[in-house]
Amino acid sequence: MASNKVExxxxxxxxxxxxxxxxxxxxxxxxxxxxxxxMSFGGFLxxxxxxxxxxxxMLTYDTSKKxxxxxxxxxxxxxxxxxxxxxxxxxxxDYGKHVxxxxxxxxxxxxxxx
Amino acid sequence: MASNKVExxxxxxxxxxxxxxxxxxxxxxxxxxxxxxxMSFGGFLxxxxxxxxxxxxMLTYDTSKKxxxxxxxxxxxxxxxxxxxxxxxxxxxDYGKHVxxxxxxxxxxxxxxx
Numbered sequence: 001m002a003s004n005k006v007e008x009x010x011x012x013x014x015x016x017x018x019x020x021x022x023x024x025x026x027x028x029x030x031x032x033x034x035x036x037x038x039m040s041f042g043g044f045l046x047x048x049x050x051x052x053x054x055x056x057x058m059l060t061y062d063t064s065k066k067x068x069x070x071x072x073x074x075x076x077x078x079x080x081x082x083x084x085x086x087x088x089x090x091x092x093x094d095y096g097k098h099v100x101x102x103x104x105x106x107x108x109x110x111x112x113x114x
Numbered sequence: 115m116a117s118n119k120v121e122x123x124x125x126x127x128x129x130x131x132x133x134x135x136x137x138x139x140x141x142x143x144x145x146x147x148x149x150x151x152x153m154s155f156g157g158f159l160x161x162x163x164x165x166x167x168x169x170x171x172m173l174t175y176d177t178s179k180k181x182x183x184x185x186x187x188x189x190x191x192x193x194x195x196x197x198x199x200x201x202x203x204x205x206x207x208d209y210g211k212h213v214x215x216x217x218x219x220x221x222x223x224x225x226x227x228x
Contacts, residue, residue: 002152002204003117003138024117027141029175032148034141038116061143090116 010067011039011059019077022068023051026090036090036099037068041077050082053090053099076106124181125153125173133191136182137165140204150204150213151182155191164196167204167213190220 009022023040027033036053059068072080081089081099089095123136137154141147150167173182186194195203195213203209 001141001143003121003141003148006141006143007117027115027117027120027148029115029120032170034117034146034148056146 006037010065012062012065012067012069013073014069014071016065018067019070019072025056026053026096035096039070049085051084052077052080052082055100055103058103072106080106120151124179126176126179126181126183127187128183128185130179132181133184133186139170140167140210149210153184163199165198166191166194166196169214169217172217186220194220 003025007022007024011019011021013019020039020041023038025034025038026036028035034056037056037059039052039054041050041052054070054072058070058072060070061067062069079102081095081102083089117139121136121138125133125135127133134153134155137152139148139152140150142149148170151170151173153166153168155164155166168184168186172184172186174184175181176183193216195209195216197203
């Protein structure tokens with residue numbers, strides 16, 4: 001899939017609601033491995049244009065929807081790491097870990113509660 | 115590195131000449147692994163806007179140049195798989211193999227001749 005098509009691919013939750021789309025994604029300069037997908041969820045959350053990075057392995061591609069599905073809810077997104085236009089938090093060395101830690105803890109809770 | 119920044123990153127040859135830039139890149143929808151970088155070399159080759167896909171492992175990121183370096187010459191590029199604007203050859207199942215085979219054979223020859 002071409003990188004510039006990934007960038008506008010729709011993102012749905014498990015109930016099939018469209019949450020937003022992929023804004024861009026973070027890729028290892030040398031490894032070529034995608035580490036984070038950055039979601040644009042502005043309209044959905046009603047809090048202005050915000051970008052939410054998610055670890056790439058949280059995304060499942062659904063061929064029939066032609067989009068990605070993520071198992072997250074609004075509450076989880078409200079508290080998640082996010083940034084505004086013009087900010088480049090990934091230039092800080094620990095930002096990736098911050099994102100992974102947030103979603104790792106949410107992932108476990110969600111697995112326990114159901 | 116953000117995907118939309120990779121997309122305009124400069125590409126140099128081993129002599130330090132700028133060949134062009136990354137137009138986009140092909141990423142596995144599920145794996146998140148970048149398989150091909152698609153180069154835009156139009157001006158350099160003087161043959162109009164053409165896109166040349168290269169296996170990702172042919173690219174080396176050079177921090178001082180803030181760009182990628184590839185060990186290819188003009189003759190190799192002239193004979194390489196390429197396509198024009200609006201074409202989507204990667205939708206054909208064998209196109210990736212075609213690209214890999216071309217560059218694998220050129221890689222060996224270049225290693226033997228020097």
